[in-house]
Amino acid sequence: MAAKKKKIVAKKAAKKAVGKANGKRSSAPKAGSSPGVDTDMLWQMYRKMMEIRLFEEHVWDVYTRGLMPGLAHLYIGEESVAVGACSALRNDDYITSTHRGHGHCLAKGARLDRMMAEIMGKEAGYCRGKGGSMHIADMSGGNLGANGIVGGGFGISTGAALSAKLRGTDQVAVCFFGDGAANQGVLLETCNMAAIWDLPAIYMCENNQYGEHTSYRKVTGIENIVDRAAGLGIEGVRVEDGSDVIAVYGAVSKAVEKARRGGGPTFIEAVTYRFRGHHVGDGGAYRTKEELDWWMENKDPISLLGQHMIKTKVAEQTQLDELEQQVEQEVVVAVEFGRDAPLPPAEQAYEDLYA
Amino acid sequence: MPDIELTFKQALALAMSEEMRRDESVFLIGEDVGPSGGIFKCSEGMFEEFGPERVIDTPISEVGFVGMSVGAAMTGMRPITELMFNDFALLTMDQLVNQAAKIRYMTGGQCKVPMTLRAAIGAGRSSAAQHSQSFQAIFSHIPGLKVALPSCPRDAKGLLKTAIRDDNPVIFLEDKMMYNDKGLVPEEEDFTIPFGEAVIKREGTDVTLVGTSSMVGVCLEAAEALSALGISAEVVDPRTLFPFDAETIINSVRKTGYAVVVDEGVQRYGATGEIAAVITENAFDYLDAPVARIGAADLPVPFSPSLEMPTIPDVPRVVAAVKAQKNLN
Numbered sequence: 103m104a105a106k107k108k109k110i111v112a113k114k115a116a117k118k119a120v121g122k123a124n125g126k127r128s129s130a131p132k133a134g135s136s137p138g139v140d141t142d143m144l145w146q147m148y149r150k151m152m153e154i155r156l157f158e159e160h161v162w163d164v165y166t167r168g169l170m171p172g173l174a175h176l177y178i179g180e181e182s183v184a185v186g187a188c189s190a191l192r193n194d195d196y197i198t199s200t201h202r203g204h205g206h207c208l209a210k211g212a213r214l215d216r217m218m219a220e221i222m223g224k225e226a227g228y229c230r231g232k233g234g235s236m237h238i239a240d241m242s243g244g245n246l247g248a249n250g251i252v253g254g255g256f257g258i259s260t261g262a263a264l265s266a267k268l269r270g271t272d273q274v275a276v277c278f279f280g281d282g283a284a285n286q287g288v289l290l291e292t293c294n295m296a297a298i299w300d301l302p303a304i305y306m307c308e309n310n311q312y313g314e315h316t317s318y319r320k321v322t323g324i325e326n327i328v329d330r331a332a333g334l335g336i337e338g339v340r341v342e343d344g345s346d347v348i349a350v351y352g353a354v355s356k357a358v359e360k361a362r363r364g365g366g367p368t369f370i371e372a373v374t375y376r377f378r379g380h381h382v383g384d385g386g387a388y389r390t391k392e393e394l395d396w397w398m399e400n401k402d403p404i405s406l407l408g409q410h411m412i413k414t415k416v417a418e419q420t421q422l423d424e425l426e427q428q429v430e431q432e433v434v435v436a437v438e439f440g441r442d443a444p445l446p447p448a449e450q451a452y453e454d455l456y457a
Numbered sequence: 458m459p460d461i462e463l464t465f466k467q468a469l470a471l472a473m474s475e476e477m478r479r480d481e482s483v484f485l486i487g488e489d490v491g492p493s494g495g496i497f498k499c500s501e502g503m504f505e506e507f508g509p510e511r512v513i514d515t516p517i518s519e520v521g522f523v524g525m526s527v528g529a530a531m532t533g534m535r536p537i538t539e540l541m542f543n544d545f546a547l548l549t550m551d552q553l554v555n556q557a558a559k560i561r562y563m564t565g566g567q568c569k570v571p572m573t574l575r576a577a578i579g580a581g582r583s584s585a586a587q588h589s590q591s592f593q594a595i596f597s598h599i600p601g602l603k604v605a606l607p608s609c610p611r612d613a614k615g616l617l618k619t620a621i622r623d624d625n626p627v628i629f630l631e632d633k634m635m636y637n638d639k640g641l642v643p644e645e646e647d648f649t650i651p652f653g654e655a656v657i658k659r660e661g662t663d664v665t666l667v668g669t670s671s672m673v674g675v676c677l678e679a680a681e682a683l684s685a686l687g688i689s690a691e692v693v694d695p696r697t698l699f700p701f702d703a704e705t706i707i708n709s710v711r712k713t714g715y716a717v718v719v720d721e722g723v724q725r726y727g728a729t730g731e732i733a734a735v736i737t738e739n740a741f742d743y744l745d746a747p748v749a750r751i752g753a754a755d756l757p758v759p760f761s762p763s764l765e766m767p768t769i770p771d772v773p774r775v776v777a778a779v780k781a782q783k784n785l786n
Contacts, residue, residue: 196532198528227565228564228565228567229563229564229565229567230565230566231565232562232563232564232565233563233564233565237563237564239560239563239564239567239568240567241531241564241567241568242567246528246531246532246568247560247563247564249556250555251551251555251556254551254555254556256521256524257520257521257523257524257525257527257528257552257556258524258525258527258528258531258556258560259528260521260524260525260528261524261525261526261527261528261529261530261531261532262528262529262531262532263528264525264528264529264534265528265529265532265533265534266532268484268510268511268529268534269482269533269534275528287520288520288521288524288551290518290521291516291518291520291521291522291524292518292521292524292525294516294518294521295515295516295518295521295522295525298516453566454561454562454565454566455561455562455600455601456561456601456603456625457561457566457569457570457571457624457625
């Protein structure tokens with residue numbers, strides 16, 4: 103399995119790393135405005151973002167080699183949003199994901215191998231090959247599904263929040279959606295009901311600045327999407343640097359804590375950027391190379407966290423490299439698992455329709 | 458326990474209340490279903506018994522609360538979602554067709570969507586084109602949905618209880634002209650009517666009249682009129698369009714040799730055509746005349762009674778269809 107990719111280096115910080123010789127993770131880092139992020143969590147978040155990054159790079163590889171049917175929408179560049187948000191959740195909390203959903207699914211605990219098998223249309227996949235890239239769900243981990251309809255998660259996630267409230271649990275539901283879905287009418291209806299009933303719902307807008315091929319600025323009446331929250335009667339929080347996983351985690355943690363104690367919904371906008379096209383076949387002619395380069399150079403979530411971990415002596419570059427190699431190996435195994443898994447027999451098309 | 462006389466809407470309220478008493482996960486949600494008892498008074502008294510957490514008044518946000526019903530159903534609840542008029546379902550088609558009907562299948566059977574969507578169908582009260590349609594054919598076209606159409610208070614109770622207990626999304630369509638119809642309804646809490654079982658409402662030997670929802674009543678009246686002409690009509694009510702009991706209908710047609718199918722959806726590409734095809738495919742050699750279809754006129758429903766009433770299938774049209782099949786004038 104050709105593992106084509108370049109090593110992710112925590113920029114600038116690499117040379118400054120003066121970590122302990124044995125690389126022991128001992129001291130708590132200065133986590134800025136997000137106390138409560140201990141070193142273990144930093145490592146977990148770094149690992150999870152790396153899993154997503156390398157998984158997506160392999161999806162690209164698998165796609166270009168013709169090992170998967172259909173296509174896929176890659177999450178590379180936005181890992182901080184899924185990982186920051188899901189790190190604030192319990193296993194029994196709910197999420198709904200989007201067409202660009204691999205990151206959310208992995209961040210909520212999905213396995214690399216069953217993810218890859220699903221993307222390849224195999225029976226061993228999460229959806230037995232019936233959903234593919236755009237419909238991966240893992241109900242056992244609270245993932246109510248990626249969705250091929252832009253804005254398709256608003257109803258389901260808000261309904262899950264209503265359900266949690268009616269059942270008297272303290273579960274919360276996070277609806278991931280993009281700047282594109284922010285212009286769907288269902289947002290208004292569901293956010294309004296979450297507001298009037300104080301539902302434990304978190305609306306997590308990942309503003310990656312392009313809906314398919316269109317800049318959100320061209321099609322959105324306001325600069326900051328989160329400003330709409332005020333009109334909905336929902337607390338709005340803008341994470342200006344959505345590439346900062348700790349900042350995303352901090353914002354979502356507060357929203358989760360509020361939701362659990364019955365404080366109602368929160369609308370969070372995290373500004374982020376996708377490093378790849380809308381889907382695997384998109385050349386990206388609608389944005390400039392300079393813009394893309396700037397984001398990749400300055401706002402790579404993995405690089406930024408690595409830098410932070412080195413600066414705060416949580417990690418050394420060599421440890422981060424080791425972790426990357428380890429994850430790479432795991433993803434390669436997942437690809438092999440998917441490749442070797444059997445396709446579902448045709449008669450299975452008739453299964454799973456009715457309960 | 459003796460049967461009691463109830464109106465159609467009282468039978469619905471009884472079914473919902475019984476199910477909410479036996480299962481805490483059942484709740485009713487919709488516009489004005491609460492203290493006002495629903496626009497058609499189908500949930501009268503339920504708010505008082507179950508309170509605002511289980512009889513939930515919503516904003517006028519059909520897309521939102523139908524979508525939320527899907528999410529609630531996926532996570533352990535059993536919503537009964539009242540949509541008032543089935544015309545409003547068009548607003549919610551993404552939630553019903555792309556989400557409710559598909560989520561189990563797309564996820565390889567990982568979840569269930571036990572929700573019941575109740576909505577009123579039918580013309581006849583000058584509600585004009587956006588409050589009078591009958592979309593049973595559209596819903597029945599969607600794999601993943603089930604579609605129930607009670608034709609009397611007894612079936613309203615029995616089918617609604619089955620719908621609520623079903624682990625799949627059920628579209629439950631109530632002809633608004635029947636809400637005040639009276640009939641005998643079993644009081645037993647365990648009375649349910651299984652889906653996919655047609656019922657022979659009247660036995661006969663000379664022609665099979667297949668009717669849905671309020672058209673069952675039209676067929677029964679037509680059978681009475683035909684009887685005066687010496688024609689013995691059998692009336693069959695499929696009760697659910699999906700699952701669909703083809704067998705009962707086919708057996709009836711094999712016996713009578715004639716079939717007229719009546720449904721209040723517009724005729725073109727409608728339920729009547731589908732049922733006629735099923736009959737033709739399975740009883741062709743027994744037919745002595747082509748199957749007749751009688752749907753609503755292929756028009757938006759007009760407002761003025763003088764325009765509206767002739768668009769709805771009625772007894773004279775059914776009688777005329779049978780006479781034409783038998784070359785009687």
